[in-house]
Amino acid sequence: MPTSFLKLKKLQKTITLMQFNLILAIWLGLVLNFGFFEKINQLTPYQGIKSMLFLGATVIVIVATYNLLLQLISWKWSAKFFASLFVIIGGLSAYFVNSLGVIITPDQIQNLLQTDVREAKDLWSIRLIIWTLIFVISPLAVMATLKIEKESLQKQILKKAVMSSVSILFIVTLLFCFYVDYAAIFREHRDLKSMISPQNTIASTLSYYKKKSPKEKLPLVSYGEDAHVVQPAQPSKQPKLMVLVVGETARAESFSLNGYAKNTNPELSKLNIINFSQVSSCGTATAVSLPCMFSGMIRKDYDEKLANHREGLLDIAQRAGYKVTWIDNNSGCKGTCDRVEQYQIPQALKQKWCDASGECLDEILVDSLRDYLKNLQKNDTASHLIVLHQMGSHGPAYFKRSKAPYQPFQPMCNSNAIQGCSTTELHNSYDNSIVYTDHVLSQIIQTLKQNTDYQTGFWYLSDHGESTGEHGLYLHGAPYSMAPTQQTHIPMLMWFSETWQLKNAEQVACLNTQSKQILSHDNLFPSLLSLLDIKTQVIESKNDMLKDCSHALKNKV
Known part of the structure; x- marks a missing residue:
């Protein structure tokens, strides 16, 4: 084995899959979405301690939702793949949401796919590079130092069942407690969910390909076939x-x-x-x-x-x-x-x-x-x-x-x-x-x-x-x-x-x-x-x- 690989292996810290998923859920739900939480805080109907409780409840709901999702798709063999994917997508989309106030929608995905190299280059800056180092490269590097502990399938399923139940309990309880407030906010601001990374980019991409992407080989529909120029009574020599x-x-x-x-x-x-x-x-x-x-x-x-x-x-x-x-x-x-x-x-x-x-x-x-x-x-x-x-x-x-x-x-x-x-x-x-x-x-x-x-x-x-x-x-x-x-x-x-x-x-x-x-x-x-x-x-x-x-x-x- 190469020396560098052996050194990396020595640095690796063993961690359970449950711990890995929980840490990733906190990173995705809390760290990447401070712009969303800032917006929620502006829209909250409360002041003082009630405002802080409402904001805290929102953080827990988002983290618990990601944690529940990870219990379903993240296993020992797939955990780092999905984690890397979410960290990259979430880190980059969070830059545009948190730094520029951009809301990620299917239209934005369409803009991205239809832009050219010159326009894309205009988006790159020192700020984006620093952001990428902190919110994309660094977590990927940390992830490389973690080794997921081997556990029996039965034990994994049991832990996932417990974590899923706890996550659902937090989500249902907090949504029930603040249902009226969430309903009012999201009814008036339906696109708030498009500020939550990385789900905004993933959901908008799927929506784009389902509803907006051009379909190939569709026949051209004629339109205005009767179009003609109405000539003036005295035709002009100047068209x-x-x-x-x-x-x-x-x-x-x-x-x-x-x-x-x-x-x-x-x-x-x-x-x-x-x-x-x-x-x-x-x-x-x-x-x-x-x-x-x-x-x-x-x-x-x-x-x-x-x-x-x-x-x-x-x-x-x-x-x-x-x-x-x-x-x-x-x-x-x-x-x-x-x-x-x-x-x-x-x-x-x-x-x-x-x-x-x-x-x-x-x-x-x-x-x-x-x-x-x-x-x-x-x-x-x-x-x-x-x-x-x-x-x-x-x-x-x-x-x-x-x-x-x-x-x-x-x-x-x-x-x-x-x-x-x-x-x-x-x-x-x-x-x-x-x-x-x-x-x-x-x-x-x-x-x-x-x-x-x-x-x-x-x-x-x-x-x-x-x-x-x-x-x-x-x-x-x-x-x-x-x-x-x-x-x-x-x-x-x-x-x-x-x-x-x-x-x-x-x-x-x-x-x-x-x-x-x-x-x-x-x-x-x-x-x-x-x-x-x-x-x-x-x-x-x-x-x-x-x-x-x-x-x-x-x-x-």
């Missing part, structure tokens, strides 16, 4: 060209256009735009919002499985005769652009705007749009819908989402371990990313303004918002039912060229009347099709921003 910019992680409350005290929109504020101040997102993460907003389904009725294999907005626009192009500076279109042209960004632009890891500043979208327009044939008579997908304010590395000329707010948080930055630094870093988005959007509008071959239009809206420490939450992806407004209240604005306004005066006038109305992603599908003069029976008129006031305009006339 329509609409640029739809899908923002990333921008929240409305950080736009000075919406009343934010810091001037985050110095360039857009000087342009003739229509700013919509009361808009909400379909989801709190890209993996949900992006397919939803293009699907033709409203948020409350959104069926993710159906959206995965049904045609959407871009397919309908293409069927109606529009040349549809997707230009991406993010982690992909989540299936929404699979059947339309996907512009390949030239290598020269990547060298200009991207770093060594392949992460690019959003001005690459401006140059890509200019390159795309430059290469259109001069006698082109096709109408165009171009979608630009931003990197935007994607966190936690907000400091990467802007460059020096667009960083007026100092000091900044120059780290992706954002929970370690001061509130001022964190907000400055995020706000600077909005300032840079303001510049990018303004440059896109200026590019369209200079193009006289088309009636040009511009529509910007973010996929979801972002939490930057409010209510102890960071990033995004909270369950929609409990998500703060920072994650659901999004910016949206439009701009139209003089030619578009001249030839579509009623459209623009109609939109101007709705700048302060309550709107959402639900309005994108029908309203964009109407703006593009596309008619189809699948348009729900109640969410069509143009249909909403068309009668009022006619009555005025």
Whole structure:
């Protein structure tokens, strides 16, 4: 035997399986979940000693539940396997729950599976490494020094029966004593269980694969097959060209256009735009919002499985005769652009705007749009819908989402371990990313303004918002039912060229009347099709921003 192995064997301490399971249950139930217990303490109806008793009862219930589970699955031959699995999963999920306030749900699992290497690297930090050493590596090392004592099967079963009975007794007794309080708390805060590690990650992963994972070889469902463009009485020599910019992680409350005290929109504020101040997102993460907003389904009725294999907005626009192009500076279109042209960004632009890891500043979208327009044939008579997908304010590395000329707010948080930055630094870093988005959007509008071959239009809206420490939450992806407004209240604005306004005066006038109305992603599908003069029976008129006031305009006339 190697010397190191012999030394390790000498260091090993013998421990019974009952002791091993109890220690593991305490680690999983108590040590990893202080964020959950802190939340429970905030929600407790008691004060003083009663509050401490309620909190203590909650700790015992969680520990006893894990202990009961371990009696069923953890035997001498399987104990260390399950323990290692739970420690790794629980330790990593606890970091995001306890340090960033992230709630682990099936949507978060979907985000994880659909993210790319660049986004994943942004999550790594010194804090995460230290956390991993303490809460993952250290317990695994301790586990290696423990040797589980050999016991007869009969003795193991007897001990497991006793421990299971004790665990059930504690669980039933304490839940009975505090039933009314637990019922009230968990009825109002159903997603609290998603803060308990490692069950949150395990349960959410199983739920994702059962309910949300895309199924292969499902037939494509046609949608809007009757789509066609309604030609005006006097056809224009200038076809329509609409640029739809899908923002990333921008929240409305950080736009000075919406009343934010810091001037985050110095360039857009000087342009003739229509700013919509009361808009909400379909989801709190890209993996949900992006397919939803293009699907033709409203948020409350959104069926993710159906959206995965049904045609959407871009397919309908293409069927109606529009040349549809997707230009991406993010982690992909989540299936929404699979059947339309996907512009390949030239290598020269990547060298200009991207770093060594392949992460690019959003001005690459401006140059890509200019390159795309430059290469259109001069006698082109096709109408165009171009979608630009931003990197935007994607966190936690907000400091990467802007460059020096667009960083007026100092000091900044120059780290992706954002929970370690001061509130001022964190907000400055995020706000600077909005300032840079303001510049990018303004440059896109200026590019369209200079193009006289088309009636040009511009529509910007973010996929979801972002939490930057409010209510102890960071990033995004909270369950929609409990998500703060920072994650659901999004910016949206439009701009139209003089030619578009001249030839579509009623459209623009109609939109101007709705700048302060309550709107959402639900309005994108029908309203964009109407703006593009596309008619189809699948348009729900109640969410069509143009249909909403068309009668009022006619009555005025």
